[in-house]
Amino acid sequence: MANRPQRLDRSGMVLLCIFLGTLRRFGAGQIRYSVSEETDKGSFVGNISKDLGLEPRELAERGVRILSRGKTRLFALNPRGGSLVTAGRIDREELCETASSCFFNMEILVEDTLKIYGVEVEIMDVNDNAPSFQEEEVEIKVSEHATPGSRFALPSARDPDVGVNSLQSYQLSPNGLFSLQVRGGTDGAKNPELMLEGSLDREKEVAHLLLLTALDGGDPIRKGTVPIRVVVLDVNDHSPKFTQPVYRVSVPENLSSGTRVLVVNATDLDEGVNGEVMYAFRNMESKASEIFHLDSQTGEVLVRGPLDFEKYRFYEMDIQGQDGGGLFTTAKILITVVDVNDNAPEITITSSTNSILENSPPGTVIALLNVQDQDSGENGQVSCFIPSHLPFKLEKTYGNYYKLITSRVLDREQIQSYNITLAATDQGSPPLSTETHISLNVADDNDNPPAFPPSSYSAYIPENNPRGASIFAVTALDPDSKENAQVTYSLTEDTIQGVPLSSYVSINSETGVLYALQSFDYEQFRDLQLQVMARDSGDPPLSSNVSLSLFVLDQNDNAPEILYPALPTDGSTGVELAPRSAEPGYLVTKVVAVDRDSGQNAWLSYRLLKASEPGLFAVGLHTGEVRTARALLDRDALKQSLVVAVQDHGQPPLSATVTLTVAVADRIPEVLADLDSLESPADSETSDITLYLVVAVAAVSCVFLAFVIVLLALRLRRWHKSRQLQASGGGLVGVPASHFVGVDGVRAFLQTYSHEVSVTADSRKSHLLFPQPNYADMLISQESCGKSEPLLIAEDSATVLDKYDPTSNQVRFISLPYNCSCLGTSLSRGASKNSCYENFRGGGII
Known part of the structure; x- marks a missing residue:
């Protein structure tokens, strides 16, 4: 009984330690508490937030948690009070059995900084077991x-x-x-x-x-x-x-x-x-x-x-x-x-991330892990490592804790994900090892602009293309992913001949297909220089440009244009002069033509399409030179008509023709003296056309006369009936006949038409002219022939000589009026105006 007070003092000291929850720090990052066994769940152990230098609310915000080992959790964190509390019943005897001192070690992780703090809790014994x-x-x-x-x-x-x-x-x-x-x-x-x-x-x-x-x-x-x-x-x-x-x-x-x-x-x-x-x-x-x-x-x-x-x-x-x-x-x-090496090392991943942004700096923490081996001595000495070819390394932090960090900058475009193998091996004989895997995805960063495979593009489009036609397609590749790889296309602003580029070409922003907004003309411009920009959808967006040369291909859409001989603008025509003494190969004239196309579409060839005297003249295939093919004979006509065709080499070929009039004479006066002979000979084709026209006019006249007769008969019949009515009724006397016959119905057809046919000497083609109708109920008289109609006639000799150009083999003819609407005539030098009527009476061309 003498020892009873001493026992009570000891018990009091134990209880004092239990209720005060004495807190002590030791070592670097080590926190120590004490708590009695058999305390209720949620009992206060220590103010962990204060010892960590945090506010109670920061425990949850900064991810403070207990790294548990085993299946039973003895302690927990109270996020409201910032304290460490018991998570359930603690039995010291079950935990430490007969050991004189019972300590429970655990680690507390601060998630955002990945710092670990060691916590040691001493379990104080209470008298809960009887001997x-x-x-x-x-x-x-x-x-x-x-x-x-x-x-x-x-x-x-x-x-x-x-x-x-x-x-x-x-x-x-x-x-x-x-x-x-x-x-x-x-x-x-x-x-x-x-x-x-x-x-x-x-x-x-x-x-x-x-x-x-x-x-x-x-x-x-x-x-x-x-x-x-x-x-x-x-x-x-x-x-x-x-x-x-x-x-x-x-x-x-x-x-x-x-x-x-x-x-x-x-x-x-x-x-x-x-x-x-x-x-x-x-x-x-x-x-x-x-x-x-x-x-x-x-x-x-x-x-x-x-x-x-x-x-x-x-x-x-x-x-x-x-x-x-x-x-x-x-x-x-x-x-x-x-001890026998019967326990393989254990790897516990306490914290990890499954994604890391590419271009993260070296040393970025990926995972926090703990390595343990229940064996002792060399059997419990563990080495932890990862494959050396991976861009990661392990760093030891606290106790048996390691940090898995990056050793260099990661590039998602090279490797998108990693399967990291963590291996732990002890020093036993034979050594035991264990492995665990961490899957890590490399998140994309917009670090690659879109890239065009070629440095420049060339595209070809034929001219006269339809509007809206697809021209070309460009493609830019972006090795990034998701929105960082979504490429949109656009054209840089520019002008062509003062017109915005956007009015010629457009591009589909999603597909990169270029469309023609206009029909291109090779003769207007032959190429377009474009700048295509590709931009991704990252933040910030990246872009790149590529040049596109668009060449317009020529098509054979232009016929040859004849520059010489040119068509006159004053109503006159030109005549080439060939002397009768010309030898074979004599250069009469030269047809000059150009083609606005290019290449073979502009290669021109000349050929003689038609000649009034075949075999007399020849045309150079590539030069267009008109030369005599043989010597001129006396029987050759004064006027020679040549049709020269100029054709390009396009597909299909296009051509143009020109009619040349060649006068065969040594001097200009001879040309004027033989004017009659220029118009009298007419080929069979001209005669046939004139004949058809005369027949047509005659047929129309006959139909018209028949119709007039019918109308007159109807009018006489009505007039006769009206006379009978007047005789019978007497009330219709004095009423004019026009009240019963419609003036517009009859007089509209009582019209005499004057049909005129004139034949020119230079074209050898007949022209049918229809003057204004004459409403007189009679044929056209000779005196009414006072209108002026065009007809070719030679000027007097003095006028012609004044206008003669000795360097040109041409004689110009001008139009003179005549006062007779003859159906046909033939002019001769020195003829008077009255001869028109004589020729008419003498059997003209009707």
């Missing part, structure tokens, strides 16, 4: 001849509590023969013994019943009891003896169940039952009893449960050898468990 005996009843056999002072071993009680709460003392129920002695062991254990105080007499009492009580030092005091039955035996004067006081053995942890560890042996010099020794464990821990088995007869110690070096590395057990007479002896067994 207990493994045996339900103990039987001790004592010889009746045992001398006073003899000692008999009693079972020891077990109390999982520590300190003052553990086993402190034993008590024996009061009796007159036995007393209790407690002997301390080398390990501090208290071993009770029963000591005989007087002499036994088997004849008086065969057995004695006692009660052994074990007490701890807690408040309140807890206790446990076991009944003891002392049986008085006959004399047994020899005790068993073990061959060794201490048996030591080392066994590997991977022994299978049923394997023999060692054999203990004790001998007894007695005979019979008193010499037979039985073996048993004494004061055996519960964990050891689950793992080892002792054969009571042979003394073999067998393994019946799995050995685990990581849990229990050493076992100390007491064995007892007792003969049949009740005498016994004790010995110790010390079993050391040797």
